[in-house]
Every structure is written in C-alpha cells, then in structure tokens.
Amino acid sequence: MEIRNLHSGEAPPMELLLLADPSRKLVEEYLSRGETYVAVEDHRTVGVYVLLPTRPDTVELVNVAVAEELHGRGIGKSLVRHAVQTAKARGYRTLEVGTGNSSIGQLALYQKCGFRIVGVDIDFFTRHYEEEIYEDGIPCRDMIRLSQDL
Template identity: 35%
Template sequence: MNLLLEKTDKIRLIQEGSKLPYDLLLLADETIEAIDKYIHDSEIYIYEREGETLGVYALQMFDGESIEIKNIAVSKTCQGEGIGQRMLLNAMEQAKDRGFKYILIGTSNAAFRQLYIYQKVGFEIYEVKKDFYTKNYSQELIENGLPLNHMLVLRKQLND
C-alpha cells in the first residue's frame, strides 16, 4: 500500500468557524452530542481529493507532553485505500513537529480493524477505561457484533 499522498490529495487544517464534516465524524463517534463535547477544543484536519472531503481527524492537547486523536474517520466508499493510515502518519507528524512526546488514541474493545491499524503504525495499548461506553451512552452500542464496553487507549512515543 502506497502511503504517500496522491497528487490530487491533501490533508489540511480547517479554519475555526468552518462547517464541520459531521457525516464523517459520526462514522467514528456515536452521536453529535458526544462529538460536540470535544470538537470545539480540537484542531480539525480534513483529507481531500479533488475538492471532496474523504477523511477527517481531530487533535486535542491532552497534557503538556501528550496530544490525543479524538476522532479519525474515512468515508465508507474510500475505506481500505490507506487514507486512515495517511491521516495517522500526518497526525503523528503534527504532534512531533509541535514537540509532543506522545500521541494517544482511544477506541472500543470491539474495534478490531482500528486496533490493527493503530498497532501497525506503532501504537501500544496504554490504558483500559473500564465500562466507558456503558457509563457514557444511554443506549447499548454494538460493533462487529459485540457490545461496546471498554475504551482502549493506545499511545505512541514520538521521539524514537
């Protein structure tokens, strides 16, 4: 898989006050209310091809040495093309260039594909937030046929 951007592809920071791509953000988070809890304190990057937004990720400062990817999503029609990995690598570059030591990302206990991709680019499981989904969402959430219970937080050291 070629992880270089195609000639017509670009990843860019969207300006504050721009329309947010909720259709894509909702692929990685369950509700607009959940997204709104973090999105306005985050930097939003979009992946574009020929003017069409195909992906999005949100970065938020976690603490003085860590930054967190709060949301990362790729249009269903473009999944499997390497766009997610390109955005992950871009997020890691952004964090490293700004002097952060670690980058974090959280996902559910049932997000097999995401867990594979995150570990493939060097993230390691760092923390388990027990019962995160059952405590924070009123309805039961299902992914890959399994109930979402725990959030797995993965971390990657950036100064290797």
C-alpha cells in the same frame, strides 16, 4: 489527496465525525477544544481527524473517520501518520488514542502505525453513551487506550 487544517469558518464534516463517535454532544465538545484536520480528494472531504491537547506534553487523537465507501484505500493510515507527524511538529512528546474493544480494524491500524496498548477503561462506552454500540456483532463496552512516544 491533501490533508489540511479545517479552515476558519468551515463547517466540520459531522457526518464523518459521527461515523467514529455516535455522540454528537461529545463530538461538538472536543471539536471546540481540539484542532481538526480533513483529507480532501477531488474537492470532497473524504476523511477527518481531531487532535486534542490533554496535558502539557501530550495530545490525543480523538476521532479518525473515513467515508465508508472509501475504506480499505489507506486513507485512515494516511490520517494517522499525518497526526503523528503533526503532533511531533507541534512539540508534543506523547500521542494517545482510544478505541472500542469491538473496533478490531482500528486496533490493528493503530498498532501498525506504532501505537502500543497501555490500558483499558472498563465500561467506558456503557457509562458515556445512551445507546448500545455494536461492531461486527461485538458489543462495544470498553475503551482500549493506546499510546505512542514521539
């Protein structure tokens, strides 16, 4: 598997990005300001992440997505580790990420990759998304904020 920048003129893998963030409007907004990386295996895009600069020394990992049929193969962990290394190489001092309170697997993944919980944005998803979001029967309401010093 190769992880690389999205090529100039190459369409972002919206079907994957919308797995991690169901708001096309928000995805398109941060795609225009961020840097997109794709995981390619056998000429197929199997994963994606976006790095979005937020402050002079800080970048946020705003979307990590893997094709559903490939979950459990370590692709997500490879993407997160690549994001950490990329942020370090770009000179950032802090990498942040946010995920839903109902995203149990993602919370575990980020912590396994060295992130620490630093806050909760109460009702983030009920304020910013028109449709209710549920994962494993849990309503997604709050954004759990995590951070890693690089």
